[in-house]
Amino acid sequence: MKYLRNIGRYFLMLGFVFRRPKKFRLFYRQFIREFDEVGINSIPLVALMSTFIGAVIALQTASNIDNPLLPSYTVGYITQSSIILEFSPTIMCLILAGKIGSNISSEIGTMRITEQIDAMEVMGVNSLNYLILPKVAAAFIYFPILVIFSMFLGLSGGFLAVVISGLLSPQNFVLGLRSWFDTYNIVYALTKTVAFGFFIVSISSFYGYYVKGGALEVGKSSTRAVVVSSVVILIFNFIITKLMLLK
Amino acid sequence: MIEAKGINKSFGNQQVLFDVSAQFHPGKVNLIIGQSGQGKTVLAKCMVGLHHPEKGEILFNGKDFLSMDKSSQSNLRSEIGMLFQGSALFDSMTVEENIKFPLSMFTKMSKKEMQHRVDFCLERVNLSGKNALYPSECSGGMQKRVGIARAISLNPKYLFCDEPNSGLDPKTAIVIDNLIRDITYEYHITTLVITHDMNSVMEIGDNILFIHQGKKWWEGDRKSILTSDNPEINAFVFASEFMKEIRSTLKGQKR
Numbered sequence: 001m002k003y004l005r006n007i008g009r010y011f012l013m014l015g016f017v018f019r020r021p022k023k024f025r026l027f028y029r030q031f032i033r034e035f036d037e038v039g040i041n042s043i044p045l046v047a048l049m050s051t052f053i054g055a056v057i058a059l060q061t062a063s064n065i066d067n068p069l070l071p072s073y074t075v076g077y078i079t080q081s082s083i084i085l086e087f088s089p090t091i092m093c094l095i096l097a098g099k100i101g102s103n104i105s106s107e108i109g110t111m112r113i114t115e116q117i118d119a120m121e122v123m124g125v126n127s128l129n130y131l132i133l134p135k136v137a138a139a140f141i142y143f144p145i146l147v148i149f150s151m152f153l154g155l156s157g158g159f160l161a162v163v164i165s166g167l168l169s170p171q172n173f174v175l176g177l178r179s180w181f182d183t184y185n186i187v188y189a190l191t192k193t194v195a196f197g198f199f200i201v202s203i204s205s206f207y208g209y210y211v212k213g214g215a216l217e218v219g220k221s222s223t224r225a226v227v228v229s230s231v232v233i234l235i236f237n238f239i240i241t242k243l244m245l246l247k
Numbered sequence: 248m249i250e251a252k253g254i255n256k257s258f259g260n261q262q263v264l265f266d267v268s269a270q271f272h273p274g275k276v277n278l279i280i281g282q283s284g285q286g287k288t289v290l291a292k293c294m295v296g297l298h299h300p301e302k303g304e305i306l307f308n309g310k311d312f313l314s315m316d317k318s319s320q321s322n323l324r325s326e327i328g329m330l331f332q333g334s335a336l337f338d339s340m341t342v343e344e345n346i347k348f349p350l351s352m353f354t355k356m357s358k359k360e361m362q363h364r365v366d367f368c369l370e371r372v373n374l375s376g377k378n379a380l381y382p383s384e385c386s387g388g389m390q391k392r393v394g395i396a397r398a399i400s401l402n403p404k405y406l407f408c409d410e411p412n413s414g415l416d417p418k419t420a421i422v423i424d425n426l427i428r429d430i431t432y433e434y435h436i437t438t439l440v441i442t443h444d445m446n447s448v449m450e451i452g453d454n455i456l457f458i459h460q461g462k463k464w465w466e467g468d469r470k471s472i473l474t475s476d477n478p479e480i481n482a483f484v485f486a487s488e489f490m491k492e493i494r495s496t497l498k499g500q501k502r
């Protein structure tokens with residue numbers, strides 16, 4: 001029952017978020033701020049995670065494929081598809097849900113309990129639109145950028161790991177990366193990314209915006225925001241995959 | 248003019264306001280006084296639509312605020328300035344940006360005009376030159392004053408101040424009281440001030456509403472508050488033993 005009500009409130013909220021901004025200049029300022037503080041600031045985390053996980057995926061694949069019937073470039077192929085199909089768009093987004101989701105929901109939650117949102121409302125500002133639309137819009141841009149960046153670094157990490165450890169020749173690994181390469185996979189991955197980015201930002205905003213109480217509740221609701229966005233990501237990962245890959 | 252009619256407000260099963268009705272006239276400083284936790288803030292928040300009363304009407308110049316559509320509400324709200332009890336400054340913005348926020352949201356002022364307006368508002372609350380500070384770098388009293396500067400930046404028609412001078416020293420408190428009174432008279436706005444401070448009551452109270460246990464207990468002007476026979480009013484106004492003595496001498500003289 002409570003879940004149904006929350007879902008209803010979430011969609012009502014989106015109705016207020018997606019309005020034309022009253023002043024484009026203010027929207028743009030917030031947009032840039034979000035892009036910078038949330039998007040750009042996530043680059044180190046994405047870089048670190050992707051490089052190392054990419055390396056480990058490649059090493060594990062190489063160590064598992066010792067069947068002489070399989071050509072060695074299979075390692076490149078498997079690394080490529082795990083990173084592009086699943087690691088970068090899904091696992092990376094789950095990690096970002098933790099970082100970005102808690103950030104957004106505690107920021108908005110603090111504004112709620114210190115009456116800053118009330119202050120905006122009293123002025124006649126549509127606070128949902130002013131606060132959340134720039135976050136959503138920025139996420140539509142920085143999430144795909146971060147994920148493409150993550151794919152690139154993941155593959156580079158894999159490349160370095162197998163080549164340095166001498167498991168595979170560089171040519172073979174690259175041959176693997178390029179075999180059966182389908183641009184549709186990139187479309188699929190970026191579709192997931194955009195959807196997940198939207199869920200993370202909008203769900204965390206929701207939990208921040210409707211928080212009641214004090215600092216303790218802000219903390220609790222940002223935890224809830226992360227948990228709920230992660231669950232929603234997992235469910236939609238399944239749905240989108242079913243729809244896009246198994247037509 | 249703002250008119251509240253039969254406001255009832257509860258939180259869960261705790262009723263906070265009982266049938267409060269009042270009129271607040273323009274060009275006058277209207278005070279809401281009362282002990283802590285009696286529903287003053289809740290009443291003010293009902294009047295600006297931050298709380299939704301279960302029953303009652305809020306009329307701004309005869310138009311019912313609660314039944315308006317969103318866009319007329321929003322238009323009306325841009326004529327309301329409000330200082331919150333906890334200041335509610337935007338903590339990611341500097342003092343200057345806080346005051347500029349309503350200006351850039353609702354006016355087409357040029358950069359220069361805005362700067363001018365910001366400096367003017369800061370000067371009125373004795374904070375000239377503090378433009379670049381962040382709220383976290385301001386003292387509590389300074390935050391209050393920035394809150395007032397932000398509330399008056401758009402030249403509001405209706406001004407709500409929730410405890411504008413709590414936490415201020417007596418001298419600054421008088422500056423703020425005078426500021427509120429001056430702009431009320433100068434621009435003929437409808438001002439509503441919540442306060443516990445007897446100094447302010449005597450200084451600026453044109454029309455005083457005493458809220459007790461969520462009800463409108465008493466209404467009058469600052470002269471009649473001293474001579475009222477209402478026991479709760481007396482307990483509030485003459486809270487200290489010393490003041491009680493003064494009251495009895497006053498009474499003695501009258502007889």
Ligand SMILES: Nc1ncnc2c1ncn2[C@@H]1O[C@H](COP(=O)(O)OP(=O)(O)OP(=O)(O)O)[C@@H](O)[C@H]1O
Nearest residue numbers: 258263281282283284285286287288289290332443
């Ligand atoms: N959001 C809320 N949820 C539940 N109860 C509330 C809420 N806001 C206020 N109350 C209750 O309403 C009553 C009146 O509170 P209010 O803030 O109006 O007091 P006040 O007269 O402004 O007091 P003070 O002078 O201390 O600011 C209190 O008992 C308080 O517990």
Ligand SMILES: [Mg+2]
Nearest residue numbers: 287288332409
């Ligand atoms: Mg109060």
